[in-house]
Amino acid sequence: MINHSARFLWHIIPMSMSSRRSAIALSAASAATLMLGPKMSAAAEEKKEEAGEPLVAELTNVVLPLARDGALVNYLFVTLKIRMSDLNAAAFVREQHFLVRDGITRASSRSPIPIGKSPGTFDTAAVVRLVTSVVNGLKPGLRVVRVSLEQAAFMRR
Incomplete structure (x- = not known):
């Protein structure tokens, strides 16, 4: 004896061709994601390791006070990339x-970064000196090779 209940149910709940295609496409997409997901994430991790430098420690969203004649004028939001002398030092800083x-926050609070004479400028060398002295003073044997500032932005007023 043949069970026709499934066929009967199919006729009760009619699906249009577009919704059937959508359901099939959604099923295929989710299956492909499950199959390819680990491979794609491994490839993304490999790219990330290639792009990152092992001797560089990156500090994002560092806030530094800017001053003119000893008075607080503005704040600088910056990403600091600190290149260290060896892998152990870079790992320690990270x-x-x-x-x-x-x-860095404590040192810049004691002596804020001087703002430049023209609008939107500041003493980059002072930031580099400050960061270098702070990092070198954390632990004996740490040596900063280079400090670079990226994505520097001022607080809007």
Whole structure:
């Protein structure tokens, strides 16, 4: 005996051709995502490792006060890329980034970064000196090779 209940149910709930195609396409897309997902994420991780430099520790969203004649004028939001002398030093700075941020914040609060004479400028060398002295003072043997500032932005007023 043949069970016709499935056929009967099919006729009760009619599906249009477009919704059937959508359901099939959605099923195929989810299956492809499950199959290709690990391969795509591994490829993305490989690219990330190639793009990142092992000797560079990056600190994003560092806030530094800017001053003119000892008075607070504005704040600088910047990404700092700190190139260290060896892998152990870079790993230490990356792992202890909260100590580096704290040291930079404390040092810049004691002596704010001088603002430049023209609008939108500041003393980049002062930032580099400050960051270098803070990082070198964290632990004996740490040596900063270079500090670069990226994505520098001022607080809007």
